[in-house]
Amino acid sequence: MKELLDGLVEKNKALIKYGQVANYIPLLGNADPKDLGVCIIDNLGSIYSSGIYNKKFTIQSISKVIALMLAIMDKGEEEVFKKVGMEPTDEPFNSLYKLDIPYGDKPANPMINAGAIVTTSLINGNGEEKLNRLLEFLRKITGNDTINYNEEVYLSEKTTGNKNRAIAYLLKNKGLIEEKVEDILDIYFKQCSIEMDCQDIAKIGIFLANKGRVLNTGEKLLDNKTNSTIIAIMTTSGMYDFSGEYAVRVGIPSKSGVSGGILASVPNRLGIGVYGPALDQYGNSIAGYGILKDLSEELNLSIFT
């Protein structure tokens, strides 16, 4: 497996030159586009890594998956999906226009920004409590007590996040969030700035693959239904407006972030974390996608076969 990973990292580095590091959050622009790493954890706890797998990066949109878990645990599916849909959309992740048209009543799904802001608002707790619960939850899943958010990236997002502000005020205007807009955005920006490495991400992947059970401790944190809801939504909407093609080409429930991370979970089998900050036009790691595509073919990982 280690050799396979080494080979795939090497091979897919060739894709990096076709991608670009995200620059709309200034600090993300400092990432090294040549970085590429992967970590895989199997059901028995074996860990395989290759490339730049232990560099920390901010998880960005990958945090939407964690926020959704907590929101469902706290409020139940019925309550959550009254305020955010479950339908994949062919609009970009930061689109808001469908909230503005007469028949647009709620965000399409929790994997686009508008939906994720609603999800975060549905987590129990005031202000920092939400964030602390998110962090605690992640530390439990990964067994990594050092997980925290990056203050600099958070401040960079806060300073430049005007599109997200527009989205949040629109949600406020529609009665879909109750907190003050700046308060909920503060948590949202911090949650996006949580730092992890590929191994941490792979731990989330194996946690979901094991139906919400922590690999090391055996602790069951998610009930089966919630776990499969998360997996289904990652499959239909996890890779932005490339989710449909990704399902065809890779077929592994996944969620990407604009910092270049990808969380992937092969039900009952594997957790995978990938990092490669050079992005394609959809905002997905271009070489990370390459690795996952190759892995899926080599190991026959697609849930559609």
Added chain:
Amino acid sequence: MKELLDGLVEKNKALIKYGQVANYIPLLGNADPKDLGVCIIDNLGSIYSSGIYNKKFTIQSISKVIALMLAIMDKGEEEVFKKVGMEPTDEPFNSLYKLDIPYGDKPANPMINAGAIVTTSLINGNGEEKLNRLLEFLRKITGNDTINYNEEVYLSEKTTGNKNRAIAYLLKNKGLIEEKVEDILDIYFKQCSIEMDCQDIAKIGIFLANKGRVLNTGEKLLDNKTNSTIIAIMTTSGMYDFSGEYAVRVGIPSKSGVSGGILASVPNRLGIGVYGPALDQYGNSIAGYGILKDLSEELNLSIFT
């Protein structure tokens, strides 16, 4: 003329029951829907009034016309129309979705909220200076030194104006406004809360009818080109997404506000101010529209005949 006006006020009161007072700004909801008044000023300075013509109301979107005058005087047409279009739109006044789609580069025109926020931002001066210049300009045009904004309405708009905040953050995100969003919105909400009565409004109407010359003092404040630009934009876009039908039915360059005021200007002939807070589905005074339609027919005022 006085008799004609009395008759038209009486006749058009019958329309009030089909309209509704605006309630999305809470304080506007306190207006008396039964109010209806009109004031006409002709070229020689004769003033004719009828109904509830001397009750003050906040001018709301009528202020967009004044802001556009100042922005053009300060920055020139070329600069202004780089950041806001001149095209009428069939979308509602508070629509923002066209700013969010890939080919949406600037607000359609200065008479919708998105465009008006840009216009206000283009007025010279920092913070309160913009507002003071707007107030001074209005006092000069109307000869009424008491004109000011209503603090309560301003605060009500500020508290509830989340759709406008969404719009402004989207404009900020697109680089169309330079000030801090809350700063520019503060001026925008104050400008919307400026109070006038029908006679003040009619004075603006006759000022525009006289190509930007103040009736009483003879002072020329707008050059001819700017004046006709204002008149043209009022004609194509002044009555929200009813502007086209209004051109057919009334044919007088006009601008309405959701408080129920309508500013109308018959080039070279008359200035008209109308007040009637019961609105139709487009946000225009329902009985005020009736009066203007009748006046246009009785006095042959349409610019299209």
Added chain:
Amino acid sequence: MKELLDGLVEKNKALIKYGQVANYIPLLGNADPKDLGVCIIDNLGSIYSSGIYNKKFTIQSISKVIALMLAIMDKGEEEVFKKVGMEPTDEPFNSLYKLDIPYGDKPANPMINAGAIVTTSLINGNGEEKLNRLLEFLRKITGNDTINYNEEVYLSEKTTGNKNRAIAYLLKNKGLIEEKVEDILDIYFKQCSIEMDCQDIAKIGIFLANKGRVLNTGEKLLDNKTNSTIIAIMTTSGMYDFSGEYAVRVGIPSKSGVSGGILASVPNRLGIGVYGPALDQYGNSIAGYGILKDLSEELNLSIFT
């Protein structure tokens, strides 16, 4: 006047190189982009021409104005505007998407293709009768009995008009046209292929300027209300999604066609016909627009001054 026109034709030829001849109807692509001509007729019947003013061209969208006259004469404004709106739109002339969204119930206005197809369908008469009545009406207005449609252009439009077919089937699906789609399109394509020269067009202009009275015969064909409805709609929607800026820059009620013709009518004063097949990005004659802009400034023709 003749000298003025000669000068403006000469001056505005410089714009031609920035435009392009329409090519989506193959036969229109054969036009000579260097052609530029203008004809003006005043209230007393004086005719002034310059440049290539007596070359025939197909009137294309200019025919929408004529069809609207007949439809209103035949069915009355109320009936007509139940099925087509009067609102200017910021969408292109051949847009159909607003008919497909849940709240899209009818075409925005009779100057876009969707609206014009409805208008044509509202003209009394079956099949060729509609066309013959259109031709008779035009012959009466212009005093030119040779006016007819160009068979070749008609066939070219019929062969390639799939976007218009899509529009018409959508209208059919929404119950907005009653005839068979191919039958109504046949008339529509023929109507667009009617040939005229600048003088014929100017005759339509002076007819509208004179409130629907034929200049030579004195015959009154349109009542005043219908005439001013036409003038208003030309003003707000006549120049495609450039109508707003055209109102500001020119201020003359006008209608353009993709063959490069522009019909302009200065109420109570002048009729103008322009021909210049090189088009700008909106589909309007680029040099024709230049001539009209200059004429408006030189002779103070804007209805907004």
Added chain:
Amino acid sequence: MKELLDGLVEKNKALIKYGQVANYIPLLGNADPKDLGVCIIDNLGSIYSSGIYNKKFTIQSISKVIALMLAIMDKGEEEVFKKVGMEPTDEPFNSLYKLDIPYGDKPANPMINAGAIVTTSLINGNGEEKLNRLLEFLRKITGNDTINYNEEVYLSEKTTGNKNRAIAYLLKNKGLIEEKVEDILDIYFKQCSIEMDCQDIAKIGIFLANKGRVLNTGEKLLDNKTNSTIIAIMTTSGMYDFSGEYAVRVGIPSKSGVSGGILASVPNRLGIGVYGPALDQYGNSIAGYGILKDLSEELNLSIFT
């Protein structure tokens, strides 16, 4: 299993009263809303049926899956997905507006009408050949040589299919189909009118579950990659703009038709055919969805667990 099915049919009949039979194709309106049936075939060829499982119905949109198989077999994935996307959309199945906006270059996916018309056009063969190949393919998969299309339903669709005509002319206008529009629609309407019963549908389901191998004959008709592409697209886009929620609630790759049929395929395990013509607001069989949801829970069929 038989008892389970009997119970689920009985239980889910209660949902029928909340649904409605499709009526936009007149003949479909004649279906009996109280009908409800299901057939399941497992890997060993065991067949379990319950309710009205052997009544024939036209497969409508289920045919899109078959057409996609043939198109990929004939042209290859690369060629096919140049002209139709793979992205799920939150627009209705008969939406066309995204083809009309400037950045809309091809239909979102092969499961909406616009995409399916393109797919059909990509099947090798002229006119009736396409249809005959579709029929032959279905007969092979199901082992049922009597499969054919229903002439009456076909004619009913042909007569009333103006929305599909609008879509097809738009596709033609964009160069996405090569045949004459009426020719390709003729095949499309016939393909939608192919008649099957629940058992035939279940045979398609088990064919896909077995990676494209015919159960009875062992013949391999689809390569593994194509089969998993079909399964992935059914999962993300098979249930109209309810596909996302269906993935969460049921989690079985499926495709529904407006006649009330649902094709479902549990990879490596089961093929399922359901029939229940009373539809929910998305156009899916309301009680059929209920049966599949219950089955998924009872037998743990979701691919996301």
